[in-house]
Amino acid sequence: MGHALNITSSRFDRRALLRGGFAVAAASASAMSPASARAAVNKSGAKISLTDAHIAELQKSIKGTVILPSAANYDYERRVWSPSFDKKPALLVKVTSTKDVQAAVQFARAHDILTAVRCGGHSYAGHSTVDDGLVIDLKPFNGVTVDPARKTAHVAGGALLGNLDRATQPHKLATTAGVVSHTGVGGLATGGGQGRLGRKFGLTIDNNVGVEMVLADGSIVRANATENPDLHWAVRGGGGNFGIVTDFEFRLHEYDGVITSLSYTYPGSKAKDLYKVYAELSASAPLELTANGGLRTSDRGEHTCSISGTFLGAKQAGEAAFKAVAALGAPIATRIDQMDYVTLQSAADGGIHSDSFGYSRYTYLRQLDPNLVDMVLDYVTRAKTPRTSISIGMQGGVIAKVAETATAFADRDGIYQCAVATSWEAGQDPTAGQNHVRELWAMIDPMSTGGFYVNEVFDDPEDRVRKAYRGNFARLVDIKTKVDPTNFFHLNPNIRPRT
Numbered sequence: 386m387g388h389a390l391n392i393t394s395s396r397f398d399r400r401a402l403l404r405g406g407f408a409v410a411a412a413s414a415s416a417m418s419p420a421s422a423r424a425a426v427n428k429s430g431a432k433i434s435l436t437d438a439h440i441a442e443l444q445k446s447i448k449g450t451v452i453l454p455s456a457a458n459y460d461y462e463r464r465v466w467s468p469s470f471d472k473k474p475a476l477l478v479k480v481t482s483t484k485d486v487q488a489a490v491q492f493a494r495a496h497d498i499l500t501a502v503r504c505g506g507h508s509y510a511g512h513s514t515v516d517d518g519l520v521i522d523l524k525p526f527n528g529v530t531v532d533p534a535r536k537t538a539h540v541a542g543g544a545l546l547g548n549l550d551r552a553t554q555p556h557k558l559a560t561t562a563g564v565v566s567h568t569g570v571g572g573l574a575t576g577g578g579q580g581r582l583g584r585k586f587g588l589t590i591d592n593n594v595g596v597e598m599v600l601a602d603g604s605i606v607r608a609n610a611t612e613n614p615d616l617h618w619a620v621r622g623g624g625g626n627f628g629i630v631t632d633f634e635f636r637l638h639e640y641d642g643v644i645t646s647l648s649y650t651y652p653g654s655k656a657k658d659l660y661k662v663y664a665e666l667s668a669s670a671p672l673e674l675t676a677n678g679g680l681r682t683s684d685r686g687e688h689t690c691s692i693s694g695t696f697l698g699a700k701q702a703g704e705a706a707f708k709a710v711a712a713l714g715a716p717i718a719t720r721i722d723q724m725d726y727v728t729l730q731s732a733a734d735g736g737i738h739s740d741s742f743g744y745s746r747y748t749y750l751r752q753l754d755p756n757l758v759d760m761v762l763d764y765v766t767r768a769k770t771p772r773t774s775i776s777i778g779m780q781g782g783v784i785a786k787v788a789e790t791a792t793a794f795a796d797r798d799g800i801y802q803c804a805v806a807t808s809w810e811a812g813q814d815p816t817a818g819q820n821h822v823r824e825l826w827a828m829i830d831p832m833s834t835g836g837f838y839v840n841e842v843f844d845d846p847e848d849r850v851r852k853a854y855r856g857n858f859a860r861l862v863d864i865k866t867k868v869d870p871t872n873f874f875h876l877n878p879n880i881r882p883r884t
């Protein structure tokens with residue numbers, strides 16, 4: 386304890402190479418200079434000692450690459466999606482296989498290093514990066530194998546949603562995934578997995594028929610209906626608490642990929658009528674239709690409202706499914722596009738790293754209560770806070786047909802998801818927007834299910850995680866205590882083991 390990371394570069398390279406044949410990428414090798422050394426810490430923040438021999442040992446044990454702070458690609462590799470988390474890990478381990486993941490976990494445990502696990506890096510709370518710790522970066526480990534006859538896909542723990550969609554759609558098969566293609570399967574499919582196919586085929590976790598995982602003790606296990614069924618139950622909604630999923634097996638559904646995206650925008654003055662129409666539309670919606678009712682305040686404090694969404698089918702049928710919007714009169718903007726599913730799944734991608742900062746709070750609603758709508762509209766109209774929004778999106782369908790105790794994800798009766806959000810650019814003061822989000826959310830929360838989607842955690846208090854799991858929480862704590870008694874995997878919406 387008490388020693389900073391101590392890596393002596395050229396000495397290290399030569400010795401390591403002489404010792405026998407591991408290939409350190411050029412960028413990583415050049416990283417190993419004493420000048421680039423960073424302190425490494427454990428979970429409690431105490432400094433730990435890492436020597437060049439330790440790093441050499443780690444590199445030798447994996448086929449992937451160890452990246453240290455002075456590597457040319459370190460600044461790129463350490464970035465996560467949200468610019469709010471500009472953290473500087475002591476090292477990143479880019480893994481390529483289950484064995485690599487196992488070696489990285491064993492190394493982290495042996496040296497007691499603070500450890501984050503990263504797939505797509507899209508955690509809103511910055512859970513997949515750390516200052517002065519180790520990041521197990523799964524991104525190079527991203528293969529997808531489809532079995533069209535069995536209608537299943539095996540997906541490596543570091544795959545992105547785009548890898549999954551692009552591999553399944555040529556077979557006219559699909560399973561539910563989120564709406565931005567560079568989001569990681571690893572985080573999305575352990576926490577839940579909402580998307581355009583969700584009402585028809587369930588959450589991503591509802592289509593998970595088995596996993597392979599590396600646990601905190603470094604063991605490799607399988608979990609499915611017959612092997613370690615408790616663990617399989619927990620990893621379908623319990624997030625990254627139980628270990629690192631190295632292989633997901635998903636059930637696939639027949640889907641020809643025809644989809645229509647629709648959006649109708651109106652002046653803010655129509656918001657009350659819009660939510661009435663949206664409530665009717667959503668109450669009788671077919672499973673192919675998924676929509677949002679949104680109200681946003683622009684940079685200049687002006688309001689617009691919209692109904693937007695997708696229909697799994699051709700344009701004409703999509704327009705028919707949204708015909709209730711005719712009651713709102715002529716929109717100020719309309720956009721209707723029929724396209725193929727894979728194209729739409731990346732249409733909102735933007736950059737793999739976001740330049741904008743954001744803050745949101747989420748919850749689920751059992752119904753669209755007119756009192757809630759009045760309260761929200763009253764607040765938003767008075768506040769006029771620039772760059773804020775509220776959106777109420779449809780869940781339900783097949784998602785709501787799964788029993789609350791069938792998977793760890795409990796909020797099955799939350800048939801609407803409500804998001805209150807703000808965004809800002811570097812240099813702008815976010816205070817007014819963040820206060821707006823907190824105040825509005827505090828008004829909405831008592832009328833909600835009390836839960837939220839753990840994959841949308843920001844700075845929510847720990848108690849909300851317990852509430853999100855409802856009656857499933859105690860079972861999750863039991864399983865966590867069994868498989869991760871020291872809470873090694875704690876950078877997530879954390880379920881603490883019993884002490």
Ligand SMILES: Cc1cc2nc3c(=O)[nH]c(=O)nc-3n(C[C@H](O)[C@H](O)[C@H](O)COP(=O)(O)OP(=O)(O)OC[C@H]3O[C@@H](n4cnc5c(N)ncnc54)[C@H](O)[C@@H]3O)c2cc1C
Nearest residue numbers: 502504505506507508513542563564569571572579625630
């Ligand atoms: C732009 C954007 C769009 C989004 N759209 C959707 C959407 O449409 N639907 C939806 O449901 N959610 C959506 N989300 C939320 C998303 O589900 C979460 O942010 C999720 O955690 C992202 O997963 P990741 O692998 O990219 O994140 P990471 O930041 O890499 O990881 C997030 C968490 O998952 C853990 N983890 C990662 N990989 C594994 C693994 N293989 N095994 C075990 N644990 C692992 C990490 O340790 C961490 O705790 C979106 C988020 C963003 C930023």
